[in-house]
């Protein structure tokens with residue numbers, strides 16, 4: 670497993686999609702707040718994270734933004750949001766923390782389990798056809814790529830299946846957690862006893878209450894930072910399968926379309942793209958055709 674995790678400075682304006690017109694934020698009540706958080710401060714945060722990560726923060730996220738960034742002001746000794754945001758734009762390390770602070774990383778093992786069933790069935794038919802390559806493009810804390818690795822081990826009935834998984838995310842914090850592969854038992858309590866025994870090591874002593882994925886799973890995965898908005902992705906295609914689940918939901922439609930367009934040459938013509946349960950790419954039917962259950966194939970795919 671290699672772990673290459675570094676963040677980059679913000680994109681140039683031309684590389685990022687243009688923000689769509691948004692209604693002005695309503696004034697922000699400041700009940701017992703340690704720092705003043707003005708509408709202009711929120712607009713600045715919103716513009717920065719949209720331009721850099723494509724994330725559209727709605728006005729209802731103001732409290733969330735305040736609480737996550739107030740911690741940073743405190744940690745850095747800044748007295749105002751303006752002072753802190755100037756720092757974040759100036760200092761690469763703080764910029765990375767700023768971005769990490771504003772992502773939403775909710776995930777779980779075998780989330781939307783039907784996708785793993787579909788993948789498992791397809792993998793069983795791959796036998797002898799060379800390594801299968803999978804890109805997990807919003808890997809968060811690792812539960813999704815490890816679920817892919819488990820699916821592969823089960824499909825090929827070996828701990829060393831011919832599968833290579835590239836697991837990426839914009840957030841360096843979650844990638845670091847993912848690389849370690851250590852989870853609280855509450856994160857794995859819905860996995861079967863059989864899966865726990867085969868794919869995890871339970872901690873004892875000071876590690877009690879923790880479960881670690883077996884190193885064989887880690888060896889199947891390369892973790893690295895990729896911002897889906899960046900103009901260059903350090904990735905070698907093509908992939909047989911792409912998982913891009915529950916991240917497009919944070920992007921507006923033009924941003925989604927631009928990213929989907931760049932997925933096409935990276936996905937084999939008989940490959941599949943898996944999306945999140947509440948994501949629909951019907952607006953991109955010119956490039957991806959729905960097969961139902963939030964699974965897509967290239968619209969230009971040959972009939973199979």
Ligand SMILES: C[S@@+](CC[C@H](N)C(=O)[O-])C[C@H]1O[C@@H](n2cnc3c(N)ncnc32)[C@H](O)[C@@H]1O
Nearest residue numbers: 722772775776807809839840896897914915916
């Ligand atoms: C809600 S989690 C989804 C995790 C997983 N795919 C799942 O479905 O369980 C969304 C992830 O997308 C990542 N993300 C947000 N913006 C991104 C971007 N511009 N490029 C890459 N990843 C991004 C976040 O850091 C977060 O880990």
